[in-house]
């Protein structure tokens with residue numbers, strides 16, 4: 001790009017690095033001319049879609065010439081039935097990444113500060129910088145959130161704090177009591193965004209439910225997604241839950257038709273398919289056990305994780321391991337961009353996919 005055009009961009013955008021997504025299967029097919037590839041790189045649901053979702057999609061395809069319901073009335077009703085949320089508390093998004101960006105645009109002026117953790121989700125620095133706000137990165141504790149350090153990072157200029165629970169890419173989770181103590185100590189001028197993209201997978205009793213905390217904290221926003229346990233990553237739908245005043249602000253910056261009619265119908269249908277969610281969670285539990293046991297057997301360390309992925313320490317530069325796995329037709333996620341150059345993140349797949357990854361890894365590490 002010519003320098004003149006670069007100078008026209010906002011200061012934040014000038015130094016922004018775009019998000020690096022997991023490598024698509026078709027791309028690797030084109031590059032290597034191989035088939036039978038498995039992708040364990042984007043924390044997608046390996047189960048395939050709920051049959052109720054497929055039926056709902058078919059039912060609305062003929063409405064393709066119409067704009068979707070910009071208020072998402074039916075999905076909000078379903079969210080009310082399912083979670084007890086009122087429609088004035090819900091902001092629907094084109095995936096939860098969309099609502100993360102709406103939050104940044106609603107609350108950040110250039111120069112404002114945003115606190116998040118070392119090893120946090122890559123979207124937080126992107127939306128921060130896109131608003132020419134300043135990222136303040138708190139050091140992690142054992143790859144998880146260090147809430148003490150995050151508290152200390154708050155200043156008069158802090159507007160937002162992002163916390164993912166469980167965290168991606170490390171899989172760590174905060175317990176109920178420590179999160180509540182943190183929320184109690186956060187000053188009122190700071191909005192806390194609790195990103196619960198993986199919450200459905202967590203079966204631990206001490207694990208907090210952000211939606212239950214909402215009534216106590218007017219400065220809390222909880223984000224959820226249909227991309228993971230609900231199996232709708234390709235359709236792009238998620239939501240933010242917050243008090244009515246915050247929801248009103250988010251709605252001001254939201255594009256009117258940000259969620260397609262297909263995605264709205266699919267999300268509404270899958271919320272009524274509890275057995276799909278149960279199967280997702282069970283498949284994930286056994287898959288995590290399988291991956292942990294397989295890594296242990298190879299003497300490979302990993303971070304104990306609560307999401308639908310495992311983050312393993314190769315104890316050597318992981319990029320060559322990632323590339324060698326690609327040549328075996330196995331796509332995982334290297335984490336050098338997250339400051340974790342010796343780690344790989346592996347999404348839980350079907351049992352045979354997990355097994356194929358473990359065998360490929362053994363072979364690659366033997367060379």
Ligand SMILES: *Cc1c(COP(=O)(O)O)cnc(C)c1O
Pocket residue numbers: 043094095096097098121164167168195197224225226227228233236237238
């Ligand atoms: C996957 C993920 C999301 C969800 O993104 P969508 O836009 O809803 O697909 C949000 N936050 C974190 C931490 C994630 O890992």
